[in-house]
Amino acid sequence: MTQSTADPKKIISASLQRERLKKGYSLGKLAKVAGVSKSTLSQLEAGVGNPSIETLWSLSTALEIPFSVLLEQQKPIVQVLRKGEGTAVNSGQADYKAILLANCPASARRDLYLTLVQPDEIHHSQPHSKGTIEHVIIAQGRALVGLEEEPIELNPGDYICYPGDQAHVFRALEKNTMAVFVTEH
Amino acid sequence: MTQSTADPKKIISASLQRERLKKGYSLGKLAKVAGVSKSTLSQLEAGVGNPSIETLWSLSTALEIPFSVLLEQQKPIVQVLRKGEGTAVNSGQADYKAILLANCPASARRDLYLTLVQPDEIHHSQPHSKGTIEHVIIAQGRALVGLEEEPIELNPGDYICYPGDQAHVFRALEKNTMAVFVTEH
DNA sequence: AACAACTGTTCGTCAAATAAAACATTCGTT
DNA sequence: AACGAATGTTTTATTTGACGAACAGTTGTT
Numbered sequence: 001m002t003q004s005t006a007d008p009k010k011i012i013s014a015s016l017q018r019e020r021l022k023k024g025y026s027l028g029k030l031a032k033v034a035g036v037s038k039s040t041l042s043q044l045e046a047g048v049g050n051p052s053i054e055t056l057w058s059l060s061t062a063l064e065i066p067f068s069v070l071l072e073q074q075k076p077i078v079q080v081l082r083k084g085e086g087t088a089v090n091s092g093q094a095d096y097k098a099i100l101l102a103n104c105p106a107s108a109r110r111d112l113y114l115t116l117v118q119p120d121e122i123h124h125s126q127p128h129s130k131g132t133i134e135h136v137i138i139a140q141g142r143a144l145v146g147l148e149e150e151p152i153e154l155n156p157g158d159y160i161c162y163p164g165d166q167a168h169v170f171r172a173l174e175k176n177t178m179a180v181f182v183t184e185h
Numbered sequence: 186m187t188q189s190t191a192d193p194k195k196i197i198s199a200s201l202q203r204e205r206l207k208k209g210y211s212l213g214k215l216a217k218v219a220g221v222s223k224s225t226l227s228q229l230e231a232g233v234g235n236p237s238i239e240t241l242w243s244l245s246t247a248l249e250i251p252f253s254v255l256l257e258q259q260k261p262i263v264q265v266l267r268k269g270e271g272t273a274v275n276s277g278q279a280d281y282k283a284i285l286l287a288n289c290p291a292s293a294r295r296d297l298y299l300t301l302v303q304p305d306e307i308h309h310s311q312p313h314s315k316g317t318i319e320h321v322i323i324a325q326g327r328a329l330v331g332l333e334e335e336p337i338e339l340n341p342g343d344y345i346c347y348p349g350d351q352a353h354v355f356r357a358l359e360k361n362t363m364a365v366f367v368t369e370h
Numbered sequence: 371a372a373c374a375a376c377t378g379t380t381c382g383t384c385a386a387a388t389a390a391a392a393c394a395t396t397c398g399t400t
Numbered sequence: 401a402a403c404g405a406a407t408g409t410t411t412t413a414t415t416t417g418a419c420g421a422a423c424a425g426t427t428g429t430t
Contacts, residue, residue, distance in 0.1 A: 004426075008242045008252075012391045042409060051385065052235045059195045067193075068253035096427055110295040112320060112367060116344060135297060137365050139324030140341065156325065157299060157363060178342060180322050180365045182297060212378055222419045227379060234417065237387080 008071065012056070013047035015070045019063050020045075034062035052105065110135075113181035117143070117172040125163050125168050132164035133184040141177025193256065197241070198232035200255045204248050207232075219247035298366035302328070302357040309333065310353050317349035318369040326362025330355050333349075 020030050027045070031038045035058055043049045060067045118125065136145050137159045144151040145160050148167040152160060162168060164183060205215050212230070216223045220243055228234040244254040302308065321330050322344045329336040330345055333352040338346060347353060349368060 008238050014240065026406080028406080029259050038408075039390080039410080040388055041389090043265075044198070047407085050237045050239045052237050052387070053197065053241065055388080056238065067256050071252050086265045110297075110367075112295075112322075112344075114322060114344060116342070137297075137299060139322070139363070139365070141358070159297075159299065178324070180324070182367075188404090211376080223378075224380075224420080225418050231379085237417070240418075278390080 009047055009050065012051065012070055013045055016041075016059065017045045019065055019069065024065055025063075030059070030062060034058040035184045070174050110182050113183070115170075115179050117141075117170060117173060117177050117179070119172045119177075121172065123170040125164075125170075131163055134164040134168065135159070135161045135182035135184065136170070137180045137182075139178040139180060141172060141174035143170060143172050143177050143179065145179075194232050194235065197236065197255055198230055201226075201244065204232045204250055204254065208248055210248075215247060217242070219243040271351050295367050295369045298368070300355075300364050302355060302362050302364070303360060304362075306355045306357065308355040310349075310355075318346055319349040319353065320344070320346045320367035320369065321355070322365045322367075324363040324365060326357060326359035328355060328357050328362050328364065330364075 020027070023030075025033070027041055028038050031041045034041075036055055040049075040051075040055065041059070043131050044051055044055075056070060057067060060070055136143075136154070138145075138154045138156050140156055142156075143154050146152045146162050147167060148169050151169050151171070153173070154160060164185075170179070192356050205212070206327045208215075210218070212226055213223050216226045221240055224241065225236075226244070229240075229346070241255060242252060245255055261270075321328075321339070323330075323341050325341055325343075328339050330339050331337045331347050331353060333354050336354050336356070338358070339345060349370075355364070
């Protein structure tokens with residue numbers, strides 16, 4: 001299935017209100033900035049009606065978020081995959097022996113980073129914007145990674161993902177610890 | 186700017202027709218499968234009108250593509266980033282010294298894999314579905330990666346991305362070569 | 371050539387989404 | 401407590417998107 005069969009109305013209803021409150025806008029304020037009427041917005045958040053693209057587009061630009069954010073539902077939790085764990089995937093006609101770490105929800109945005117960290121640098125991160133998820137794969141060295149309250153020790157090939165909207169840490173345990181970093185929002 | 190200021194009508198007009206032809210559907214066929222009238226679809230592809238979410242949703246499911254694909258314009262090319270290259274990013278309140286390898290276009294889907302490959306295994310891949318892009322970051326060892334016609338030697342920390350809809354190779358040059366694999370579609 | 375089956379476009383009609391204003395409700399201030 | 405300014409919801413009118421049918425244009429089959 002290419003996308004969830006969920007009702008788009010309900011998704012929009014939820015995400016619209018979620019993003020509006022995240023931005024600290026009132027319903028009337030957002031309506032004014034976006035150039036749509038309060039009544040329209042009110043009904044959209046109530047889950048009734050079938051908005052046009054232009055209406056949603058105006059709202060998404062007013063909220064300063066990519067359009068597609070309004071069309072996706074929430075994501076959760078924390079997960080670790082040790083090297084060698086995970087389900088192997090026969091990737092179609094390709095013959096790679098690959099482990100699927102995380103398949104991508106429709107229309108999530110994943111930015112890729114490469115980091116090189118030293119043991120004396122402890123990296124605390126304040127929570128990012130709500131709904132973000134971070135993926136980390138250790139390439140070299142060892143590191144203590146995850147939520148601040150409960151970081152997990154990772155070795156090369158280990159994988160972890162955790163919500164980025166909570167306080168989290170990255171602490172290298174060896175020199176030149178290298179990690180691939182994927183932020184999902 | 187969070188998203189291009191382009192007119193959503195034109196984007197939809199283009200992407201709708203692009204995806205329809207890619208799937209080999211006629212206008213009437215798609216309309217029938219999606220459960221929308223030919224006239225509506227005709228006008229949408231003509232760039233007139235302001236479709237409702239439900240209409241677009243029906244079309245996207247009929248085309249078996251994520252909704253957001255209809256809201257974005259085209260992507261290209263090949264790229265290599267050696268370890269140490271690339272623009273450092275001050276990632277907001279976080280203090281990671283991170284290199285941005287590839288920022289994610291709105292609503293692309295990126296699946297994450299971890300691979301361990303031996304020198305005697307040469308991995309040729311037939312082209313995947315059109316429009317896919319593959320990202321590879323070498324964690325350990327060395328490898329010859331990229332398009333079949335012109336693979337590139339990569340060392341730990343090196344990054345490459347290339348279109349996945351063309352024939353490509355992954356050939357490990359050392360034992361236990363480890364790579365992070367990201368397929369984007 | 372005539373016919374049938376398809377291509378996509380352009381008409382009226384109807385239902386529905388949008389907007390503006392009137393409507394409640396809560397909040398903060400004097 | 402009383403007022404003004406917010407909040408978000410519910411009205412009434414108007415606009416407009418979606419449908420179905422009739423339309424013109426191509427392709428291919430007998």
